[in-house]
Amino acid sequence: MIRIIIIEDEAAAAERLEKMLMTMPFDIKIIKILDSVSDSVAFLSTEDNFDLLLMDIHLSDGNSFDIFKFLTIRKPIIFTTAYDEYALDAFxxxxxxxxxxPIKKDLLEMSIKKYQQIFNPKLPDYSKLTNATHPQKRWMIKIxxxxxxxxxxxxxxxxxxxxxxxLITFEGKKYPxxxxxxxIELHIKDNNYFRIxxxxxxxxxxxxxxSTHTKSRVRIMLKPTDEEVVVSTERSPIFKKWLIK
Known part of the structure; x- marks a missing residue:
């Protein structure tokens, strides 16, 4: 079961989210619907028995990021908002x-599947039932x-x-x-990437x-920068298997 808390100050939007969630092929329980920063802080300060937050950003009494000024929340979050400028802060x-x-049901369903794959991989993989792909494929970088x-x-x-x-692109461009x-490991589901x-x-x-390095490690010259790096001792055996997959 996925226990969800919805934080949304528009009653109609909260009701629509709830209806969409309850028609999806998941075992979902809506624990609570909250509509303000103050109510969210009060409830979440004593409630930890949930799995996932659906969180709007602009609430009736402030910005939902204010919640994190009062609480440390280590639960996964799906942000649902009309504003795109908060994406960097969200991640x-x-x-x-x-x-x-407006939230589309198919995108929300893909987000729930993504939550399952990352945070609860033992649950059934509903992604095999569709041709759905990872919804996020790009980084948005503010310079x-x-x-x-x-x-x-x-x-x-x-x-x-x-x-x-x-990050360094294949064209040699460097961005913070x-x-x-x-x-990054959580967001990129591509077997062509490996943490060395x-x-x-x-x-x-x-x-x-x-080339070989000490203690069975591997030295790599990276393209396109010619930077030399060394695979760690504990990652080297897995790295060698990854190379020939």
């Missing part, structure tokens, strides 16, 4: 997806006042340096990404040259 949290209103869109498949590798995450590597150590996630096609 700093435990965001499964970011859906723009000053500009916004750049980068497709997942254009990324050669990701890395973190001094607590900042970056306001998402930790762990979150704590600092790097690389694409198979980014491997330019490989």
């Amino acid at each position: 700093k949290l435990y965001a499964v997806d970011y859906l723009l209103k 000053g006042h500009q916004i750049r869109i980068v497709d997942y498949h254009d990324v050669s590798y990701y890395f973190t340096k001094e607590k900042i995450t970056y 990404l306001d998402v930790p590597l762990k979150q 150590n704590r600092q790097y996630i690389i694409h198979f096609q980014s491997i330019g040259h490989m």
Whole structure:
């Protein structure tokens, strides 16, 4: 069973979400519908018996991100909003997806399937019943006042340096990404990517040259930057199997 809390200040929108959820091929229980920051803080401060949040951003008494100023919530969230400018902030949290209103049932259903695959893989994989694909395939990157869109498949590798995450495209362009590597692993369901150590996630096609290193590790020269990296000791055996899959 998926126990869901809906945070939505528009009664009609909340009712529509509830009706859509209850007609989907999942075992769903709506625990509570909340319509404000204050009510959400009061309820969630004492209630932890739920699995998933459906959260609007603009509420009757403020912004739903204000909830996280009072509480630490480590539950997955599907954001449902009419505004796209909060996407970067949303994915700093435990965001499964970011859906723009009016919410379409098929996209919401895909988001629930995505939640199952990431957070509860033991549940039946309903994605096999349809040709549904992963709804998010691009990164939205804010640079000053500009916004750049980068497709997942254009990324050669990701890395973190001094607590900042970056991506390098196959064209050699470097962009800061306001998402930790762990979150990137959750969002990219592509077997062509592999996390070689704590600092790097690389694409198979980014491997330019490989050589042996100490303790059975592997040294890699990455394309297109010619940067040298080393696969960690604990990841090396899995990495070698990944290479020949």
